[in-house]
Amino acid sequence: MSNAIVPTSGVLLGRAKIPGYDHPRIVTIRDGIVYDITDKAGPTVRDICEMAEPASYVTGVEGTRIGAVDAVLANSWSSRFDPADPALLSPIDLQAVKASGVTFVASLLERVIEEQAKGDKTRADSLREEVLGLIGADLSQIVPGSPAAMQVKEALIARGVWSQYLEVGIGPDAEIFTKGQPMSTVGFGADVGLHPISSWNNPEPEIVLVVASSGQIVGATLGNDVNLRDVEGRSALLLGKAKDNNASGSVGPFVRLFDGEFTLETVKAAELSMRVEGEDGFVLDGHSNMAKISRKPESLVEATIGRHHQYPDGLVLFLGTMFAPVKDRDGPGKGFTHKLGDIVSISTPSLGTLSNRVRLSTECAPWTYGASHLLRDLARAELL
Numbered sequence: 117m118s119n120a121i122v123p124t125s126g127v128l129l130g131r132a133k134i135p136g137y138d139h140p141r142i143v144t145i146r147d148g149i150v151y152d153i154t155d156k157a158g159p160t161v162r163d164i165c166e167m168a169e170p171a172s173y174v175t176g177v178e179g180t181r182i183g184a185v186d187a188v189l190a191n192s193w194s195s196r197f198d199p200a201d202p203a204l205l206s207p208i209d210l211q212a213v214k215a216s217g218v219t220f221v222a223s224l225l226e227r228v229i230e231e232q233a234k235g236d237k238t239r240a241d242s243l244r245e246e247v248l249g250l251i252g253a254d255l256s257q258i259v260p261g262s263p264a265a266m267q268v269k270e271a272l273i274a275r276g277v278w279s280q281y282l283e284v285g286i287g288p289d290a291e292i293f294t295k296g297q298p299m300s301t302v303g304f305g306a307d308v309g310l311h312p313i314s315s316w317n318n319p320e321p322e323i324v325l326v327v328a329s330s331g332q333i334v335g336a337t338l339g340n341d342v343n344l345r346d347v348e349g350r351s352a353l354l355l356g357k358a359k360d361n362n363a364s365g366s367v368g369p370f371v372r373l374f375d376g377e378f379t380l381e382t383v384k385a386a387e388l389s390m391r392v393e394g395e396d397g398f399v400l401d402g403h404s405n406m407a408k409i410s411r412k413p414e415s416l417v418e419a420t421i422g423r424h425h426q427y428p429d430g431l432v433l434f435l436g437t438m439f440a441p442v443k444d445r446d447g448p449g450k451g452f453t454h455k456l457g458d459i460v461s462i463s464t465p466s467l468g469t470l471s472n473r474v475r476l477s478t479e480c481a482p483w484t485y486g487a488s489h490l491l492r493d494l495a496r497a498e499l500l
Contacts, residue, residue, distance in 0.1 A: 120468070121469045123468050127170075127175055130370040149181055149183070150184070150188050151182060170335070174373060183202060206366075207337060209490065213298065214292060215436075260410055285410065290416055292416070296360050296364065300365065301365045307481065308474055309480040310344065311357065317453055318452060320340060320434075323339070324336060327433060329429065338368065341434050343358060362478070367432065380413065384406055384412075394457065394459075395455070398445055405438070406435075409436065416436075420433055
């Protein structure tokens with residue numbers, strides 16, 4: 117088994133394209149082998165996540181051997197895909213795709229810089245020094261919405277440096293937005309897309325919670341919330357254009373379901389690593405810890421789902437990025453932006469590694485298989 121890509125333990129749930137079937141198949145891994153566990157009781161990942169004990173179901177359900185996980189992973193890369201062999205898909209299906217923003221101080225500061233730069237990456241370095249000097253306080257020690265946070269807010273307003281990003285970073289209300297539509301995410305090995313208008317963009321490595329319609333958190337996976345810094349920097353009202361494009365959200369490689377070994381506390385203590393490898397020889401490495409998050413993951417879920425907002429098919433929630441890549445790529449002061457062909461890998465031992473290749477959204481495989489197609493195919497297969 118590829119230990120760096122797939123966790124060595126845990127109850128893993130995913131989807132795969134398997135020859136001979138029109139619809140995605142539900143899969144798990146047992147002893148390094150991918151098994152098809154698609155069944156009328158659990159024809160979708162959504163249905164399994166709605167069960168009282170999803171991990172127990174996946175562990176106990178019978179399955180059909182598909183092949184070695186290494187072979188399936190290798191065939192999941194878009195550049196190597198052979199339709200005659202199985203390949204992984206995004207491990208979620210009918211769930212809403214939601215995201216929380218500005219939940220780490222590093223990303224908060226970079227959002228303020230984007231806003232001040234109005235999308236011009238050439239101004240980022242000088243503005244970074246200026247903004248850090250003006251803000252002064254160690255925002256990582258501030259509890260959002262607390263009296264201390266409100267004192268900092270008043271002081272920053274008095275100094276003329278208040279920002280909408282600081283509002284959601286240390287204010288009482290979290291930023292929750294729709295990253296994409298159900299069925300729109302891509303999985304391990306797929307191409308991720310940048311809108312062609314963007315010239316300043318970056319990966320956003322995140323942990324993604326899987327939440328049932330009841331609001332119960334049932335598992336977690338990895339995600340890349342691909343971001344266009346120049347677009348959002350021009351106006352926060354362009355968030356949809358900056359975030360929701362073809363293949364702009366990657367999730368995987370598998371959902372790891374909560375059980376006695378893997379819990380929300382595991383997620384809170386996770387160390388996340390990111391590597392960007394360019395065809396130009398450029399390499400960027402980053403490391404951070406979920407312990408640095410400014411809002412508890414469960415509070416972000418509560419801000420998303422409850423009596424104020426329901427999700428009958430459940431949801432997945434990107435928890436926000438702890439990385440803000442600023443390493444110069446094309447020369448001093450030019451900062452980081454993607455180049456086509458970059459390979460982005462996001463990893464943590466408990467969830468594995470999610471890797472994707474960067475292309476333009478117009479050149480990635482178009483999204484043509486939606487919820488209506490899935491339901492029709494499942495009905496034809498007598499799984500509904």
